[in-house]
Amino acid sequence: MYSNLLDQNGDHLYNEVKTPNDKDDASSSGRQSQLGSVTGVSGADFERTIAFAMAWNRCLGSLREADVISDRELNVLSYLIDSKDAEDRKLYPPAFLTAGKLDESLDIIVDCSAVYEKLSTDKKKKEKALQKIENTMRDRLTKDDLRVESILGSYKFTSQALRFLLGDEHRDLNECFEFMEEMAAQKSILKGLNLKSLHECRAACAELMKALLEVPKTTSDNSIKFQRALYRVIDCVESVLNCMKKILAKQENLVQILTDTPLKQSSFFFPGDAQQYANMQLQRLVNSEAALDIVSRAYQLLTVDNFDAEPRSDEGRRRLRFFANSLFMDMPDAKPIRKIRSLTVSTPYYNEIVMYSIKDLTAQNDDSIKLLYYLKTIYPFEWENLLERLQAKDMEEALKKYPEEVQMWASYRGQTLARTVRGMMYNEDAIRFLHWLEICENEVMHQFGCPCNKCKRLDEMVALKFNYVCTCQIYGKQKDEQRQQAADLEYLLRKHPSLRVAYVDGPKKMKEGPPKFFSVLVRADGENIAEVYRVExxxxxxxxxxKPENQNHAIIFSRGELLQCIDMNQDGYLEEALKMPNLLSTKDTETAKVPLTIIGFREHVFTGGVSNLASFMSIQELSFVSLGQRMLAINHVRQHYGHPDIFDKLFAMGCGGTAKASKGVNLSEDIFAGFNSTLRGGRVSHEEFIQVGKGRDV
Structure with a gap:
């Protein structure tokens, strides 16, 4: 879709440009890879890149849903990918790669233009100097591939958006674009164009793209909002044409075309009630998803600077940096999803906070501070992202119209069970996405709940490879007493249909004999909570x-070959869950003589920014846990498991469970689980390429 709109007769311009890495005999495909953000990546490069591009966009979508990044950050960081039905499918790399490069490019061009214009009027001397200055300008531009991409990409996307908007009635403007492209191809930019006003032209184009993006999409042609937006767009187009007149001032015939354009009848600029053509063209652009994406990409390329090259929030920067760095770490190759070992995640829960209620968030503490005010002060950018997503002006409007969204936003930033459940359920999303890549040949993924056969296969694969059990020991008692924790647990069960809750039911009085105890597993069945198993x-x-007893009693409800033990104050991320098949493959690389019984990996303490004490504890965690465990694992003497670690379930069940629970002896269940594993011939590892979040009591 994008490629069809972008492909025009001017593409020879991009093929004429050589970057420093090009050779004289370089193939066109080599040049295309250098200018991928301009011409698009296609062919073999597309097939090699598309899976990562889809995964990257998926991770960014997850960050946006969690309000970690804003809409603009999402657009700037994302790949632009043609739809499956496109004839020659292409993708365009993220706009953030050219951050700050357009300013550098324009400064170089304007400087060289100023030098050329100051030369004497002697035509022979000026002609000799022209080629030297032109070559110097090109050399400076091509020292950095991204400078070339920024200037050509901005021109291509902006010019095509303008052509699409003005339509066939203004075909004569193509002469202006073709002349500029010809000057660039013939290395006569300085001779044929007046480049002093490039910065002004860039600002006018950016304002036009912004106006197009802000046109209301749900209103009719005759609405006041749409008409206001239309007049604003017309004014912006006229500003762009005026800038083009300055750039083409040396070409009188082209200046005349630009001057006559707004005066034509039945054109985009025709005033009054007869503005049907302008209405039609603007509605056509607004209703075309591909055209809007091109406008959005043009706006990004015109305005993105170094500040936009990474998310504003600390959490967004940290997560994307670690994910990008981890791709270059040593990790085993992942098997196809149908061949990986199945995984069960278990979280012990007793009586902690499941979710914050609106009352909790808006009540004042002893210092007259509201919890919601405190959270939005600690996470200012993420709060702004929430308001942007909800389209709310302030906290009062958000609480009034979207109380549940505000409640979940706050709960996902505290040490709550809701945060842990969301993080662990990303494993389900990751399996679904990775299996989709395997069976659907890079097709755009369908929405969750789609009834097609492919999506049914995804659901079946997820059910085979992953399940999540919260071992909520006293849930039955909490439900009988109508406690808020029980209601919140049931809300999570309905929100995540594949989540299961295991609890101890008893003592139950029997008609005959002593009271009995049961291990019970429940799930959501629509709006009801249904019992799945009851084991005496x-x-x-x-x-x-x-805690270890609570953890062990629910092992019978786990279906996976491997068992991951997660505390209730932890977090998970989609980008890390995508690497879970690689982590599980470490189990298959070891010999049976010294089996790998516990797979360890790193934690990130997400409470580090709360206070100075929390920051100290975060540093202590890095020093004495992550670094220390890494060194012990190298020598195969790591006799400990961290709470995100993964057990060989059959080995653990044959050794008395994942954690010893003897009263007074095994107070630290994690240490003694490691001892138990090592003494029985097992081994504990520690991997660096994957992590989960961890909270600390601060």
């Missing part, structure tokens, strides 16, 4: 330390 126990399972 020989007695009270909680006889040792509470």
């Amino acid at each position: 126990l020989p007695g009270n399972p909680i006889i040792g330390e509470g």
Whole structure:
């Protein structure tokens, strides 16, 4: 779609440009890879890049849904990808790669133009100097591939957006564009064009693209909002044409075309009630998703600077940096999804906070500070992103119209079970996406809940490879007492249909014999909570330390070959979940003589920015946990498991469970699980290329 709109007869311009890495005999495909953001990546390069581009865009979409990045940051960081039905499919790299380069390019061109214009009027001397200055200008531009991409990309996307907007009634403007492209191809830019006003032209084009993006899409042609937007667009187009007149001032015939353009009848600029053509053209652009994406890309290329090259929020920068860096770390190759080992995630929960209520968020504490005010002060950019997504002006409007969204936004930034559940359920999304790439030949992924056969296969694969059990020990008691935690747990069950909750039910009085205890598994069934399994126990399972006992009693409900133990104050990320098949492949590389029984990996303490104490604890975690465990794992003497670590479930079940629970002896269940594994011939590893979030009591 994008390629069809962008491909015009001027593409020889881009093929004429050589970057420093081009050789004289370089193929056109080599040049295309150098100017990918201008001409698009296609052919073999497209097939090699498309899977990563789709995964990158998917991760950015996850960050936007979590309000970690804004709409503009999403657009600037994303790949632009042709739809599946495009004849010659292409993708365009993210606009942030050219951040700040357009300013550099324009400064170079304007400087060289000023030098040329100051030369004496002697035509022979000026002609000799022209080629030297032109070559100097091109050499300076091509020292950095991204300078070339920024200037050509800005021109291509902006000119095509303008052509699409003005339509066939203004075909004569093509002469102006073709002349500028011819001057560039013939290395006569300085001779044929007046380049002093390039910065002014760039500002006018950016204002036009912004006006087009702000045209209301849901209103009719005759609405006041649409008419105001139309008049604004017309004014912006006239400003662009005036700038083009200055650039083409040396060509009288082209200046005359630009002067006559707004005066034509039945044109885009015709005033009064007869503005049907302008209405039609603007509606055509606004209703074309591909055209709007081209306008958006033009606006990004014209306005993106170094400040826009990364997210404003600390969380967004940290996550994207670690993900990008981890791709260059040593990691085993991932198997196809149908061949990876199945995984169960288990989270022990007792009586902690599941979600913040609106009352909790708006009540004042002893210092007269509201929790919501505190959170939006700590996460100012993420709060702005939430308001942008909800299209709300301020906190009062957001609370009034979207209380549930505000509640979840706050809950996802505290040490709550809701945050942990969301993070672990990203594993489900990752499996679904990775299997989609395997079976659908780079087609755009369908929406969740699509009834087609391909999506049914995805659901079946997810059910085979992943399940998540929250071991909420006293959920039954909380429900009987109508506690808020029980209601919140049921809300999470409905929000995540594949989530399961296991709890201990008892003691239950029986008609005959002593009271009995049961391990019970429940799930959401529409709006109801349905019991899946009820397993009778020989007695009270909680006889040792509470947390490991709670963790162990629910192992019978796990279906995976591997078992991951996650605390209730942790977090997960989609970009890290995409690497889970690589992590699980570490289990298959070891020999049976010394089996790998616990797969360890790193944690990030997300509470580090709350206070000085929290920052100190975050540094301590890095020093004494991440770095220390890494060194111990190198020598195969890491006798410990961290709470995101993954157990060989069959080995653990044969050794008394994932954690020993003897009262008074095994107070630190993580240490003794590592001892238990090592003493029975197992081994504990530590991987660096993947991480989860972890909260600390601060």
